[in-house]
Amino acid sequence: MTSKTLWTKTLSEEFWSGVVSPLMFSIAGDLIESRMARKGIRMAGLKSLETERFFRLFGGQVYLNSRILEEIVKLIPSMFVTPEMLRFFPREIQEDISGMRVSLLSPTTLRIMLRLFNMDRDWAPFFNYRAFEVTVTRIQELRKTGFSVDESSLDTGALLDRSRLLLRQMGDFLDVVTWGMIFAYGFHPLTAILARKWGEDPQGELAAALTVGMDGIKTFEINREIEQLASCAEGDPALLDLFRKHRGKSLLRALRGPAMRDGAFARAFWAFLDRHGHRFHGRDIMYPTWRESPDMVLDMIRINLGSDRSRKSLEQQREKRKRAEKLLARHVRRGWLGSPKSALFSLSLMYSQKYFVIRENMRYYSDFFLEQFRRLYLEIGRRWQVEGKLRHANDVVYLTKEEVEGGCTKGLRVGERAEQRRREYRQYRYLKTPEVITDDTRLHALPRPPRVKSIALQGQAASHGFVSGPARVIRTPRDILAFEKGEILVAEYTDPSWTPVLSGAAGIVIEAGGFLSHGSIVAREYGIPALIQVEGILERVRTGDRLLLDTESKTVRIQKE
Secondary structure: OOOOOOEEOOOHHHOOOOOOOHHHHHHHHHHHHHHHHHHHHHHHOOHHHOOOOOEEEEOOEEEEEHHHHHHHHOOOOHHHOOHHHHOOOOHHHHHHHHOOOOOOOOHHHHHHHHHHHHHOOOOOHHHHHHHHHHHHHHHHHHHHOOOOOOHHHOOHHHHHHHHHHHHHHHHHHHHHHHHHHHHHHHHHHHHHHHHHHHOOOOOOHHHHOOOOOOOOOHHHHHHHHHHHHHHHHHOOHHHHHHHHHOOHHHHHHHHHOOOOOOOHHHHHHHHHHHHHOOOEOOOOOOOOEOOOOHHHHHHHHHHOOOOOHHHHHHHHHHHHHHHHHHHHHHHHHOOOOHHHHHHHHHHHHHHHHHHHHHHHHHHHHHHHHHHHHHHHHHHHHHHHHHHOOOOOHHHHHHOOHHHHHHHHHOOOOOHHHHHHHHHHHHHHOOOOOOOEEOOOOOOOOOOOOOOOOEEEEEOEEEEOOEEEEEEEEEOOHHHHHHOOOOOEEEEOOOOHHHHHHHOOOOEEEEOOOOOOOHHHHHHHHHOOOEEEOOOOHHHHOOOOOEEEEEOOOOEEEEEOO
């Protein structure tokens, strides 16, 4: 194994795909490092790693220190080190990890478990999902009791104090949800492995159905609400005519006009935004929330006119899941040691489903805090814009929270730094960074592949099926609003806020992400053929190119228009 520190973005792409702003990185990165990484290192007894950096930002992409991950995974019982988990590591160290054999009852494992119980009683899978439910209740109560404040009425010191308070509150949330994320990535593949070995499911089709049609997933609940709003609009001829003739901001102006503002649809729409307006239109704090840009939400409703796919899908997928559960249970009970095998499989399945829901809901509740951070820092940015320190208020996202505090308390000159970073980030959107880097890797543009008439690219099947259709390339949140039903969506990643549009896709092709990434989950829920980890797809395809997506052969063929 190489002696250099290897940094990988494969795992971080599950949560931080795409370009990440310095402000977002300094908030979320510091929280995850202190509440998750350092805590995990202490629990594992790896004192020698406590001073090592866990994250770094390179070309606007988040990278993780693979050495720390490797040392932690080497302590995990081998039965939980699945191929899905190994995928997150550079090839250089995958072989080292896969060759390790650690027993569930080894002295090291028992010492770590004892240490875990002493340091964090909520860590265990039979406690953690309950702790998550309690934490969510607290967040909802916090929101009802005046979570939001009028930032414009606060002085600079009070704004900074509020930032520190939000960091503590979001950190408390991460203390609980971190374990849920870990369990999701442990029990989900473990259940699939047991289904393959004991449940006569060699292709994994039954295992793939075990987490569809689940209740309580906020993203899909919101999607059904979007469809209900679309149905409400269809019931009003005048409103339906507006949706057909207008888009975006002109549609919003009409809705706020005297003829529409007191109607049933307007009341339902503003109530919807009151519940879910904290959602972001992208994965970073640099993007506006639904509350800030309601015109984009109206466009999502427009795209969903005449659609009831989400409601029908829930009913169909729920039945599909129940059939898969019954069939696998029957197969597992057969033969030698049927009863203990059945008990172990049932336990793994229960935790897989519980933490699957937590994994998908984590972002929804994180956005409660991130919206407050955005409002706070935009207020500082607006004040600096008035004072001439920043060209645009939103340029504050190109500074770290430490730099913002330095600008507020020490007179740090923030304008030039923000301007330089804004220019750099404009370039980052068009650069592709390597999956693995070292400390001395330099950023440079990769050569564009030649445009050929037809080419096939390989990926991993996230949801089975075959489909052909025109490509729709999505690079920014606003691109999603140009999407038309029947197109095959092509993107580096997908965001939960895009789900109302994604549900109408004929197919999904994603450059990054794993089996539990959002695009994969949406594809399985709605029965959409999908490939993930399709290296180089964004460099080779353009909107309008014809795609043939075949998950059986794990290929997508591009026919140039």
